[in-house]
Amino acid sequence: MKNKELEAQVDLLLDRGVLSQFFPTKEEFRKELLSGKKLRFYIGADPTAKALHLGHAQNLLVLEDFRKLGHEVIFLIGDFTGMIGDPSDKSAARVTQTRADVEANFAQWKKQTEAILTYDDAENPVQLKYNSEWLGKLNFAEVLELASNFTVQQMLERDMFDKRLKEGRPIYVHEFMYPLMQGYDSVAMDVDVELCGTDQIFNALAGRTLMQKLKGKDKFVIATTLIADEKTNMLMSKSNGTGVFLDLDANDLFGAIMSQPDGMLRPLFIGCTRIDIAKVEEYMQLENPRDAKIILAHELVRIFHGGEAAQIAQENFINTFSKKEIPDDAPAYTPKWVEMYDAHENVMDFMVSAGLALSKGDARRKVDQKGVSIDGEVVESGTMTLSPDLHDGKIMKVGKRNFIKIVFEK
């Protein structure tokens, strides 16, 4: 009886569509999961940014799923590997981070992931580890020993290196070490399963090799799909303008989801929510994709900020964008008194000091382009001064989504 139930849960997870590649095979992994053994899973991330994004969230949700199945799970902070940088781009290769940077970043991460990872479970909490703990202790001889398990040709098989070689771009020797380090993480933690994105398979397999050679153990590598637009195959990323970071507040997160291209809908539903697949397909059939997007946005905000926040964010969004109403929770800002002119700031200065424009020039441009309005009335001149009589309590709108309430001191 119990087995049937487990089997159903395992299959639900394996077949959802988030997990796309299994090493050695999906069947063997499934068998292992059903064997009743408690497995040790891990997923790693380099703390190179202040905020995690939805791609991380997708993978962490899977980690949590396995935790709920009773397995031991480790969230590995790659503080050591982060100092070298995954060789995905050259600039990252030379960023060195201090211990303080790493810790500051991770403090943010923890806050961002508390909604999806259970750090405080009494029986089986998500464990945190830092890979500097073991990587920092290896001496040169040990590193050489590790390196002797691989050939240069094997390293060159990695697409990234191959591509760079062909393009005549540099490959630094220490970058070859990256897969080695990530691989050693597996050995040091003696894990049974590594979860990663498909872009990390090469590194994870290096760990599989090391596990076999050093421990005589077969590590599973389970890769999640990267979140990508179904129509264009464009990855969700900051540089494509579709990156969604987990440090957004409820309103901004809602808006960020709503501004995703339609092709991102299904991947996000599948990867970043646990809404039933059949239900997801139902949503995908809705006549207006916007409605499905609202459901998605609502669900994601609910996951990260709670149900109430999701409701409010949704109402704000509909009022602000669909009905073009002005949100009533706009942050307030007080115009400064300018002694020299014996008056309050003009519109441009106000925009700059309230953070609505980067510079006075930027403010001027926005006004010239009719992008600034106060209570729905377009501001024609940037030199118009704000006065308590005319503007107190009114809402200034800059662009489509930036609002500030003008509040004078009484």
Add this chain to the structure above:
RNA sequence: GGGUCGGUGGCAGAGUGGUCAAAUGCACCUGACUGUAAAUCAGGCGUCUUCGGACUUCGGGGGUUCAAAUCCCUCCCGGCCCA
């Protein structure tokens, strides 16, 4: 060690004495259109401005010139090839 090419705006990448605040693409901003978007179209995208212009930018420093991203010197950094 030798040779050679190079370091330009958030990124990629033109420009090689004045017409350069520096083409173009991406990213970004504003407007129009929409389903919020995407796509498309229009405009913008160093700072300040009394809108005439002023000021600061092309790896660092120094120089030549009426005039330098562009020429020279020097330092720093990198690619490629040969050894």
